[in-house]
Amino acid sequence: MTLTLPTPRDEAWRWSDLSGLPALADQTPTGHAPDPSAYWIGTDGPRLLFVDGIPVPQPTGTTGLTLGPVATSSDHLLGRLTTGHDGWTLTLDAGHAAPQIEIVHIATGGANHLPARIVLGEDAQASIVETFVGDGWANRLTDIRLDRSARLMRHVRLMQTSGFTALRETATLAQGASLIAAILAIGDAGTRIDGALTLDGDQAYAEYGGALLARGEQRHDAAIAVRHAALNGTSRQLWRAVADDRAVASLAARVEVARGAQKTDGEQSLRGLLLRRTATINLKPELEIFADDVKCAHGATVGELDAQALWYLASRGVPPQAARALLTRAFVGDAFDRIGVEAVRDAFRANADAWLGAEA
Amino acid sequence: MLAIQNLHAEVDGKPILKGLSLELGAGEIHAIMGPNGAGKSTLAYVLGGRPGYEVTGGSVTFRGKDLLDMAPHERAAAGLFLGFQYPVEIPGISNVQFLRTALNAQKKERGEAELSGGAFLKIAREQADGLGLDMDMMKRPVNVGFSGGEKKRNEMVQMGIIDPAFAVLDETDSGLDIDALRIVGDGINRIMRKPDKTVLLITHYQRLLDYVRPDFVHVLADGRIVRSGGADLALELEREGYAGIAA
Numbered sequence: 110m111t112l113t114l115p116t117p118r119d120e121a122w123r124w125s126d127l128s129g130l131p132a133l134a135d136q137t138p139t140g141h142a143p144d145p146s147a148y149w150i151g152t153d154g155p156r157l158l159f160v161d162g163i164p165v166p167q168p169t170g171t172t173g174l175t176l177g178p179v180a181t182s183s184d185h186l187l188g189r190l191t192t193g194h195d196g197w198t199l200t201l202d203a204g205h206a207a208p209q210i211e212i213v214h215i216a217t218g219g220a221n222h223l224p225a226r227i228v229l230g231e232d233a234q235a236s237i238v239e240t241f242v243g244d245g246w247a248n249r250l251t252d253i254r255l256d257r258s259a260r261l262m263r264h265v266r267l268m269q270t271s272g273f274t275a276l277r278e279t280a281t282l283a284q285g286a287s288l289i290a291a292i293l294a295i296g297d298a299g300t301r302i303d304g305a306l307t308l309d310g311d312q313a314y315a316e317y318g319g320a321l322l323a324r325g326e327q328r329h330d331a332a333i334a335v336r337h338a339a340l341n342g343t344s345r346q347l348w349r350a351v352a353d354d355r356a357v358a359s360l361a362a363r364v365e366v367a368r369g370a371q372k373t374d375g376e377q378s379l380r381g382l383l384l385r386r387t388a389t390i391n392l393k394p395e396l397e398i399f400a401d402d403v404k405c406a407h408g409a410t411v412g413e414l415d416a417q418a419l420w421y422l423a424s425r426g427v428p429p430q431a432a433r434a435l436l437t438r439a440f441v442g443d444a445f446d447r448i449g450v451e452a453v454r455d456a457f458r459a460n461a462d463a464w465l466g467a468e469a
Numbered sequence: 470m471l472a473i474q475n476l477h478a479e480v481d482g483k484p485i486l487k488g489l490s491l492e493l494g495a496g497e498i499h500a501i502m503g504p505n506g507a508g509k510s511t512l513a514y515v516l517g518g519r520p521g522y523e524v525t526g527g528s529v530t531f532r533g534k535d536l537l538d539m540a541p542h543e544r545a546a547a548g549l550f551l552g553f554q555y556p557v558e559i560p561g562i563s564n565v566q567f568l569r570t571a572l573n574a575q576k577k578e579r580g581e582a583e584l585s586g587g588a589f590l591k592i593a594r595e596q597a598d599g600l601g602l603d604m605d606m607m608k609r610p611v612n613v614g615f616s617g618g619e620k621k622r623n624e625m626v627q628m629g630i631i632d633p634a635f636a637v638l639d640e641t642d643s644g645l646d647i648d649a650l651r652i653v654g655d656g657i658n659r660i661m662r663k664p665d666k667t668v669l670l671i672t673h674y675q676r677l678l679d680y681v682r683p684d685f686v687h688v689l690a691d692g693r694i695v696r697s698g699g700a701d702l703a704l705e706l707e708r709e710g711y712a713g714i715a716a
Contacts, residue, residue: 416520421557421611424517425571425627426545426578435570439561 115186122186124359124391125301126328130220133246133272138219145213148240148268150456154208157197161245162214162221164197173201174210179224181252185303188250188277191224198226201233203256209450210237216245216272225251229259229286236262238453242296245272252279255286257310263290264453265319266460269298277303284310284339291448292319293457294329295464302331308342308370318347318378320444322464323356323388334363337370337403344374349444350381351437352388359391364405366398373403381411382440384433434465470495470532470635470667471516477526477692478515485511487692488527493635496664500678500703501671503689504711509671510554512689513639516669517551518544532634545571546578548634550627552641556620559611564623565593567611568630575631596629600656617644625656636661637669642677654680675707688714 112134115122142160149156155174158165164176179196183189201207214223229235233256241247247269255261267274274296280288294300306315321329335344350358364375381390392409414436422432441461448454471493478486485508493499503509514522516529518541529536536544559567573583584592597607600622612620621641628636638657642650658681661668670681678686678700686702687694688711696702696714706714 415557415559417557418559420519420541421553421559422567422571423541424519424545424551424553425567425631426542426575427571428542428574428578429540431570431574432542435562435567436559439559442561 113186121332121361124328124357124361125330126299127273127301129299130246130273134220136219136245138217138221138245140217142215142217142243145215148213148242149211150238150452152209152211152238152450152452154210157210157212159212159214159223161217161219162194162223162247173205173207174199179226181224181226181250183250183277183279185250185277187248187275187301187303190248191222191250194222194224196224196226198228199235199237200228201230201235203230203232205230205233207235210235212237212239214239214241214247216241216243216247216269218245218272220246220248222248225249227251227253227261229255229261231257232259234260236450238264238266238450240266240268241274242268242270243272244270246275247272248275250277253281253288255280255282255288257283258285259283260287261289262449263288264448264450264457265290265292266457267292267294267298267300268296268460270296271298273299273301275301275303278305280304280306280315282306282308282310282313282315285312286310287314289316289447289449290318291444291457292331293460294319294321294323295460297325297327299328300330302333304331304333305336306334306344307336307338308344309338311339312341313339314343316345316347316447318345318444320441320461321348321350321358321360322441322461323351323358324353325356326354327356329358331359332361334365335375336365336367337373337375338367339370341372342370342374344376346377346379347444348379349441350379350390350392351384351441352381352390353384355387357389357391361393361395363395363397364407366400366403366405368399370400371402373400373405375403375405377407377409379409380440382437383411383413384437430466437465438462471536472530473527475527476515476524476529478511478522478524480511480522484525485692486515489689489693491687491694493667493669495667497685498662498668498670498681498683499685499687500683501669501687501689502673502703502706507689508692509689510639513551513637513671516549516637517541542574543578545631546575550631550633550636552624552628552636552638554640554643556612556624558613560613562611563609564607564611565590568593568627572631592630593626596626599629599659600626601652602626618646618649621645621653622649622656625653625660629656629660632660634665635667635669637671639671640673641670642672642674650677651680657681675703678703690714
């Protein structure tokens with residue numbers, strides 16, 4: 110199959126660098142996966158391990174979690190590549206709650222494509238944390254359907270050491286449903302996070318945000334669109350981007366308020382921190398509003414570390430590198446505050462600290 | 470403790486300190502007074518090593534070492550504390566985290582064992598109590614939302630926790646009401662009036678000196694010490710102003 114990829118000429122992909130993908134697609138994975146034990150956060154729930162997109166049998170015992178063909182379809186330029194591949198599905202009937210689920214994806218080179226689907230019935234609730242490690246191109250399509258008052262917490266760590274991780278996420282939220290998602294891009298691989306959320310029912314609630322930490326020649330790129338299609342919806346997009354060396358971190362976040370979606374409360378907070386002037390941060394907040402009784406706040410700022418604060422820390426005995434790490438940690442901290450699972454929040458913070466070279 | 474000899478310094482190419490010399494011994498409290506623009510804060514910043522304050526001549530010896538040769542964080546570890554006239558707000562970092570990081574960084578630099586979280590909190594609580602700051606405030610981000618007086622008391626809590634050999638306090642009395650002035654004054658005496666410690670108080674007014682009685686008072690004008698004396702000199706300045714002395 111010929112690989113047709115988006116190019117920077119497509120507006121939605123203008124900051125992406127997908128140039129390495131054809132070569133990765135031609136490679137064969139080595140299959141030598143490292144011991145996954147370091148990548149489990151250690152919650153008590155069921156675990157799923159995929160190596161190069163292939164499930165490695167684990168005793169799960171969770172009702173509703175199945176492996177095999179997934180009922181998704183997508184015309185998204187990367188997401189559609191998962192068509193025909195097996196993946197995983199979580200289906201919870203009304204009122205059911207799943208224990209914390211952990212999924213680790215190890216790539217050993219080459220390309221792997223995996224679709225997933227999360228379908229929560231009325232009042233059902235689930236919490237899923239996914240971790241991506243290894244090398245190669247991991248390409249994911251995840252489709253989320255939340256029925257009335259269903260609640261999903263979704264946390265993703267992108268930690269590959271090389272290659273590329275691409276996430277295409279779509280979500281539809283019915284009346285009173287809530288999705289709280291935080292994504293941490295912290296590896297040395299390039300990433301693309303592409304989200305499309307639709308608040309389709311009265312009083313739906315979506316939080317979708319995270320932190321992108323980029324260094325070297327790395328590129329992180331997130332493009333998120335939240336569509337308010339019903340009354341009284343609330344959405345929060347809080348993203349923090351940090352770029353060092355010659356890295357590029359880009360965030361495009363859009364809020365669309367459809368005609369009739371009155372009383373929408375949408376908020377975007379996009380903030381970038383340049384650790385070096387050779388790095389680049391692109392922020393693009395967008396609002397598209399077709400209703401007249403809405404509240405949409407957006408803020409986008411890029412800056413450097415506060416020289417006064419660095420001086421204050423130095424005067425108290427904190428060496429420059431540790432002071433920079435402490436201030437950078439404080440900068441990205443907002444992005445993790447809302448993670449409701451303590452073990453996950455601690456793990457994300459620890460990963461960020463390790464990236465910053467800070468001692469907790 | 471500290472010997473400053475013929476110190477020259479400039480900011481943005483403009484000479485501010487023009488041959489300042491001063492000796493401060495252990496167990497002594499010195500006050501530096503002087504009109505606006507005399508170079509008082511510049512002296513504090515130069516001693517602390519603030520970026521942008523360039524030393525163009527002279528020397529500063531601190532406990533037998535060349536102070537000017539050390540980076541700001543090394544000066545702190547060597548025992549120098551700078552109390553800020555305008556303490557900096559740092560959102561996202563709690564006072565406790567800030568101070569524990571600072572104290573342990575100093576200990577590490579000196580090759581000492583770092584403090585555990587519990588041991589640190591015990592010291593922090595004692596010092597916060599001593600300055601009348603609630604421990605809940607210590608858990609809030611550094612100086613964020615603090616009143617002017619609370620910021621200055623927080624500086625003294627920090628000094629108590631860090632327990633330096635030498636403190637330069639830059640207008641610690643500004644922005645304080647009478648009650649806070651007494652609390653801060655008591656704090657300075659309690660923490661620093663010891664045979665092995667030295668304080669350099671930089672102030673505009675005599676009123677802090679009612680609470681912290683200096684052993685020596687110096688007048689700084691146009692980048693030099695123009696007169697030195699005992700505690701009485703501060704009273705004389707309060708009465709007669711700087712005009713006659715600085716001229």
